[in-house]
Amino acid sequence: MKLKDECGLFAIYSCSSEIADALQMGLFALQHRGQEAAGFAISDGRELRCYKDLGLIQDVYAKGNVRLLRGHIGIAHTRYSTQGESARPENAQPFVLKREGRWIAIAHNGNLSNAAQLREALLSEGVYFASTSDTESLLHLYTRAPGATPHERFHVISQHVMGAYSVVMIDGDKLIAARDPFGFRPLVLGRRGDDVYIASETAAFDILGARAVREIEPGEVLVIDRDGLHAARFGPARPRRQCVFELIYFARPDSTLFGQNVYEFRKACGARLAEKETHEIDIVVPVPDSGLPAALGYARRLHKPLEFGLIRSHYVGRSFIEPYQASRIHKVRMKLLPLRDVLQDRRVALVDDSIVRGTTSRAIVHVVREFGAREVHLRIASPPIIAPCYFGIDMPTREELVASSRTIPEIARFMGADSIVYLTVEELQECVRDAERFCMSCFTARYPEGSLPADHPALEYLLPK
Numbered sequence: 001m002k003l004k005d006e007c008g009l010f011a012i013y014s015c016s017s018e019i020a021d022a023l024q025m026g027l028f029a030l031q032h033r034g035q036e037a038a039g040f041a042i043s044d045g046r047e048l049r050c051y052k053d054l055g056l057i058q059d060v061y062a063k064g065n066v067r068l069l070r071g072h073i074g075i076a077h078t079r080y081s082t083q084g085e086s087a088r089p090e091n092a093q094p095f096v097l098k099r100e101g102r103w104i105a106i107a108h109n110g111n112l113s114n115a116a117q118l119r120e121a122l123l124s125e126g127v128y129f130a131s132t133s134d135t136e137s138l139l140h141l142y143t144r145a146p147g148a149t150p151h152e153r154f155h156v157i158s159q160h161v162m163g164a165y166s167v168v169m170i171d172g173d174k175l176i177a178a179r180d181p182f183g184f185r186p187l188v189l190g191r192r193g194d195d196v197y198i199a200s201e202t203a204a205f206d207i208l209g210a211r212a213v214r215e216i217e218p219g220e221v222l223v224i225d226r227d228g229l230h231a232a233r234f235g236p237a238r239p240r241r242q243c244v245f246e247l248i249y250f251a252r253p254d255s256t257l258f259g260q261n262v263y264e265f266r267k268a269c270g271a272r273l274a275e276k277e278t279h280e281i282d283i284v285v286p287v288p289d290s291g292l293p294a295a296l297g298y299a300r301r302l303h304k305p306l307e308f309g310l311i312r313s314h315y316v317g318r319s320f321i322e323p324y325q326a327s328r329i330h331k332v333r334m335k336l337l338p339l340r341d342v343l344q345d346r347r348v349a350l351v352d353d354s355i356v357r358g359t360t361s362r363a364i365v366h367v368v369r370e371f372g373a374r375e376v377h378l379r380i381a382s383p384p385i386i387a388p389c390y391f392g393i394d395m396p397t398r399e400e401l402v403a404s405s406r407t408i409p410e411i412a413r414f415m416g417a418d419s420i421v422y423l424t425v426e427e428l429q430e431c432v433r434d435a436e437r438f439c440m441s442c443f444t445a446r447y448p449e450g451s452l453p454a455d456h457p458a459l460e461y462l463l464p465k
């Protein structure tokens with residue numbers, strides 16, 4: 001699987017004014033959710049300082065001397081763009097402004113599906129935008145919303161904003177965390193002693209010795225201040241629609257998400273996939289790193305050897321590969337090292353978590369064959385992706401998705417594989433807890449009612465022709 005990740009959020013309300021290092025460590029545990037830009041906002045309740053830039057978390061932290069910022073409230077963000085042009089420093093988060101003498105800062109994970117309409121409406125009211133990010137619209141909506149409390153403001157926002165938004169904010173002397181009424185993106189509350197933590201994933205708590213307390217509920221806003229923690233519902237009642245792709249691919253395997261351990265979930269998907277096996281297989285080879293737990297579950301269920309026939313090179317990053325006009329196969333060989341002695345003359349089950357465009361998987365199949373495999377059977381531990389995501393995952397257009405216009409045998413031919421087996425949507429549902437609580441729109445092309453504006457192009461192809 002190769003998809004751009006999304007964004008990571010981390011926030012602290014502490015009894016201490018030395019939170020910068022902890023803020024960086026928590027965010028560092030979420031680096032996998034975005035490697036394009038990072039940012040930190042720290043406040044003592046009166047003054048707020050923010051530093052953000054393009055780059056990895058530790059580089060931005062060092063460059064901005066963030067360690068020297070004093071305050072007991074902090075929010076931090078690591079970014080991979082889904083809205084707004086990517087490699088522009090002004091699109092990095094948090095966004096900050098001062099309103100009626102209070103500093104307000106926001107960091108956001110998700111994607112507003114009516115971002116264009118919101119921006120247009122704000123522009124027509126004379127609002128100035130410093131970026132092309134939909135998060136800036138959220139900030140302006142918050143500051144302009146009538147209401148004396150964050151809860152009242154979010155209630156107003158929820159009547160205008162569509163799509164996915166998990167946010168952390170500083171408003172004066174308060175830390176705020178909120179999750180949209182569908183709950184597309186995760187957001188978790190944690191504690192260490194009297195300190196309160198908010199994070200996209202529980203892995204961020206583990207690194208700090210904090211414990212996860214509970215998820216922030218869809219449509220819930222938490223306000224943390226000197227008087228403690230206050231929770232309230234702000235949004236209309238919606239069916240919960242947690243992103244199943246967080247479990248399949250995005251989240252760290254050591255996180256617990258939506259009440260489920262990510263690593264165990266991926267193994268269960270692999271095991272379910274193995275139950276469908278009809279071919280003779282000699283070895284099971286994971287596509288590293290994302291296909292590893294599924295391959296383990298698959299191999300165990302079939303009692304077949306798991307072999308690392310492809311080793312990932314950890315020294316080759318995007319910035320090294322992109323300047324070369326290398327073919328896809330060449331790029332795959334730079335990133336994945338095929339072991340001829342393992343693959344030679346074997347019937348290989350090549351296990352990955354998912355396929356998007358199919359171009360990288362196709363190159364991997366080619367390389368595995370080139371290094372001696374007798375047969376290559378692709379085994380995918382999720383259903384075919386047939387429709388784009390509009391809720392915070394940067395997917396290509398529908399036309400570019402390999403499964404949007406091909407049958408399963410056609411996909412196998414396109415990949416150059418001897419066979420391909422996916423999980424069905426129903427089989428995936430067997431592997432998640434409370435399946436009705438999950439968004440699976442990219443596998444079904446059915447988007448949750450009320451999640452997209454009526455004139456959204458995604459809804460056009462669902463209309464009868």
Ligand code: SF4
Binds near residue numbers: 244246389439442
């Ligand atoms: S469409 Fe797919 S990727 Fe997007 S929120 Fe739904 S399950 Fe997640």
